Amino acid sequence: MVKDYVKKPKVMAKDVNLYYGDFHALKGITLSMEENTVVALIGPSGCGKSTFLRCFNRMNDLIPSTRITGYVMVDGKDINDRSMNVDELRKNIGMVFQKPNPFPKSIFENVAYGLRVNGVKEAKFIEERVERSLKQSALWEEVKDKLKKSAFELSGGQQQRLCIARALAIEPSVLLMDEPASALDPISTAKIEELIYELKNQYTIIIVTHNMQQAGRVSDKTAFFYMGELIECDDTKTMFTNPKHTRTQNYITGRFG
Amino acid sequence: MKTSFQRFIEKFVEGLLFLSGTITSFAVILIVLFLFKEGWGLFNETPVEKGSVIALNKSNPVQELTAQQIKNIFDRKITNWKEVGGNKDSIIVFSVNDISNYYSDAELGDSLQFVPQRISELMGKKTGIIAFFPTEYISKNFQGRILAMKKVTLTGFIKDKEWFPTAQPAAQLGILPLILGTLWVSLVAILIALPFGLATAVYIAEIADARVGKILKPVIELLAGIPSVVYGFFGLIVIVPLVQKTFNLPVGETGLSGSLVLAIMALPTIITISEDAIRNTPRAMKEASLALGATHWQTIYKVIVPYSISGISAATILGIGRAMGETMAVLMVTGNAAIIPHSILVPMRTIPATIAAELGESAHGGLHYKALFALGCVLFVMTLVINLTVDLISARRKYSK
Numbered sequence: 317m318v319k320d321y322v323k324k325p326k327v328m329a330k331d332v333n334l335y336y337g338d339f340h341a342l343k344g345i346t347l348s349m350e351e352n353t354v355v356a357l358i359g360p361s362g363c364g365k366s367t368f369l370r371c372f373n374r375m376n377d378l379i380p381s382t383r384i385t386g387y388v389m390v391d392g393k394d395i396n397d398r399s400m401n402v403d404e405l406r407k408n409i410g411m412v413f414q415k416p417n418p419f420p421k422s423i424f425e426n427v428a429y430g431l432r433v434n435g436v437k438e439a440k441f442i443e444e445r446v447e448r449s450l451k452q453s454a455l456w457e458e459v460k461d462k463l464k465k466s467a468f469e470l471s472g473g474q475q476q477r478l479c480i481a482r483a484l485a486i487e488p489s490v491l492l493m494d495e496p497a498s499a500l501d502p503i504s505t506a507k508i509e510e511l512i513y514e515l516k517n518q519y520t521i522i523i524v525t526h527n528m529q530q531a532g533r534v535s536d537k538t539a540f541f542y543m544g545e546l547i548e549c550d551d552t553k554t555m556f557t558n559p560k561h562t563r564t565q566n567y568i569t570g571r572f573g
Numbered sequence: 574m575k576t577s578f579q580r581f582i583e584k585f586v587e588g589l590l591f592l593s594g595t596i597t598s599f600a601v602i603l604i605v606l607f608l609f610k611e612g613w614g615l616f617n618e619t620p621v622e623k624g625s626v627i628a629l630n631k632s633n634p635v636q637e638l639t640a641q642q643i644k645n646i647f648d649r650k651i652t653n654w655k656e657v658g659g660n661k662d663s664i665i666v667f668s669v670n671d672i673s674n675y676y677s678d679a680e681l682g683d684s685l686q687f688v689p690q691r692i693s694e695l696m697g698k699k700t701g702i703i704a705f706f707p708t709e710y711i712s713k714n715f716q717g718r719i720l721a722m723k724k725v726t727l728t729g730f731i732k733d734k735e736w737f738p739t740a741q742p743a744a745q746l747g748i749l750p751l752i753l754g755t756l757w758v759s760l761v762a763i764l765i766a767l768p769f770g771l772a773t774a775v776y777i778a779e780i781a782d783a784r785v786g787k788i789l790k791p792v793i794e795l796l797a798g799i800p801s802v803v804y805g806f807f808g809l810i811v812i813v814p815l816v817q818k819t820f821n822l823p824v825g826e827t828g829l830s831g832s833l834v835l836a837i838m839a840l841p842t843i844i845t846i847s848e849d850a851i852r853n854t855p856r857a858m859k860e861a862s863l864a865l866g867a868t869h870w871q872t873i874y875k876v877i878v879p880y881s882i883s884g885i886s887a888a889t890i891l892g893i894g895r896a897m898g899e900t901m902a903v904l905m906v907t908g909n910a911a912i913i914p915h916s917i918l919v920p921m922r923t924i925p926a927t928i929a930a931e932l933g934e935s936a937h938g939g940l941h942y943k944a945l946f947a948l949g950c951v952l953f954v955m956t957l958v959i960n961l962t963v964d965l966i967s968a969r970r971k972y973s974k
């Protein structure tokens with residue numbers, strides 16, 4: 317059958333509208349992505365990239381007076397449905413925020429947090445998972461001797477990599493990254509990009525970025541947002557060499573935004 | 574460019590701030606110094622009020638008696654000199670009013686002019702006598718020996734178990750029951766208030782609908798403005814009978830009643846300050862926790878409360894401070910018995926209640942007056958110690974997290 321040839325989308329947004337009170341922040345967004353791909357969200361500041369990203373783990377629920385219409389599907393399930401358990405959903409969808417936000421706990425406890433709140437008790441397992449996650453986020457070498465130290469003693473870039481490790485520790489299947497490298501130096505940025513490239517084998521990744529080169533390097537697909545609308549979404553190569561809309565072209569070539 | 578006038582104004586304001594800061598700090602230090610100076614005077618006093626003496630027969634080998642021993646002798650609880658380190662001889666207690674038991678009116682003179690002489694005679698005659706009388710009755714060649722009194726000591730003040738500051742002939746200045754009463758009442762109050770206060774703060778800041786919070790918060794802040802007499806009155810007619818009935822006690826005026834009233838009074842402080850601290854937790858911190866699949870409840874106790882712990886300890890300090898120093902309401906409901914409390918369900922007396930109740934009737938500069946000031950110093954030190962401890966604990970917790 318024809319259906320078998322089309323891969324089922326891992327994550328999908330269908331006609332999503334989001335309002336902050338009266339403000340219409342997302343206007344009829346439809347976008348789907350397959351498993352184990354990386355989608356980059358680009359667009360000028362304030363166009364709704366973060367807002368869109370936060371739809372996938374229902375982080376916008378926390379902001380009073382937001383309203384959402386349309387469907388957001390993960391693994392074929394409507395995540396805004398009443399029957400959805402939000403905590404379970406979020407275990408499956410990791411998130412790295414725009415600004416590093418470690419907990420006021422030790423480095424070790426930051427990474428172990430997700431495991432602990434999910435009821436993992438076995439110390440050995442937690443230790444191994446913490447080490448592996450820190451290695452994945454290219455932070456292990458720098459912190460292995462001071463795991464008991466407060467996370468606040470790390471530099472901004474280290475804190476961000478710690479937050480990535482924290483998200484990886486619970487092995488989600490989708491990873492949402494909101495400008496994860498905006499606070500990092502070029503070397504750490506390169507490490508993160510490499511990491512994203514590796515993670516693609518296991519994760520479906522949505523990444524917001526202001527860095528066109530970065531989008532070009534790490535993503536399979538790129539989506540261009542403008543004033544709450546999805547202008548176009550295509551294979552990254554196509555987007556960068558042959559965009560359909562002049563707005564997209566202008567943005568990518570740096571003529572505005 | 575700044576004109577010289579602007580520069581002058583800046584300097585002037587700066588000077589003004591400096592001056593007011595200095596004056597205020599100076600005033601605070603002076604007040605503390607005054608408190609300690611007045612209080613310290615107590616330890617230069619003897620427990621027998623000025624103007625009176627205690628005298629013995631010259632042959633009596635007893636050189637010193639404590640205030641406690643004197644009280645027991647005059648209460649006839651000690652009846653033989655052997656018990657206080659003297660010879661085997663039964664004690665004859667004598668005070669001025671007893672003089673008519675020994676001498677006829679004629680012998681005392683029409684205008685009692687012979688009293689000093691008669692006392693002196695008596696002192697010489699009876700070997701077991703102990704007499705308490707005004708200094709003015711000491712005759713020229715006095716036959717007895719005036720007992721040298723030990724000064725009040727700090728350890729005795731803190732360790733002794735009886736508080737009868739106006740007792741005759743020797744004041745009993747033991748504040749242990751008052752210290753224990755204060756500690757019991759305040760600590761139990763904070764044990765009651767902290768969980769409720771924290772829970773309410775978490776509820777308002779995290780759980781309640783924004784509209785509910787907007788109504789609740791001003792109401793709670795209003796509670797802080799009610800005068801403490803009103804709380805005392807409320808305690809007297811509601812809490813005291815309640816405690817009495819619940820625990821089936823002979824009297825409802827107990828430490829627990831005081832603790833309950835204090836807990837209610839400390840709640841607004843604890844709630845408002847903790848709530849502010851909780852609200853100050855960055856949203857990013859909460860989001861990070863929720864994004865990892867933590868439930869709202871897990872986020873509250875694993876991230877929000879630890880993050881705001883220093884604010885919560887500040888609230889606790891202020892709560893305890895208020896509880897320890899609170900006077901009126903406690904005075905009204907605790908029963909004010911100066912006895913060593915062995916449970917929270919007996920009448921107790923706190924330091925501030927004692928000072929408030931007794932300062933008015935103590936003579937300025939007298940023994941009782943100085944004892945009350947010393948009591949104030951003890952309260953000051955107690956609050957200081959508790960504040961420092963809580964500071965230390967919260968500093969250490971902050972470091973370890």
Ligand SMILES: Nc1ncnc2c1ncn2[C@@H]1O[C@H](COP(=O)(O)OP(=O)(O)OP(=O)(O)O)[C@@H](O)[C@H]1O
Pocket residue numbers: 336339341359360361362363364365366367368379
């Ligand atoms: N909590 C909020 N309440 C009201 N309006 C909001 C809120 N958060 C975002 N907005 C508005 O929604 C729009 C989209 O914001 P969003 O944060 O998604 O932009 P963005 O594309 O991520 O921008 P940037 O690149 O600067 O991070 C903006 O106009 C912003 O003002």
Ligand SMILES: [Mg+2]
Pocket residue numbers: 365366367414494
């Ligand atoms: Mg953003």
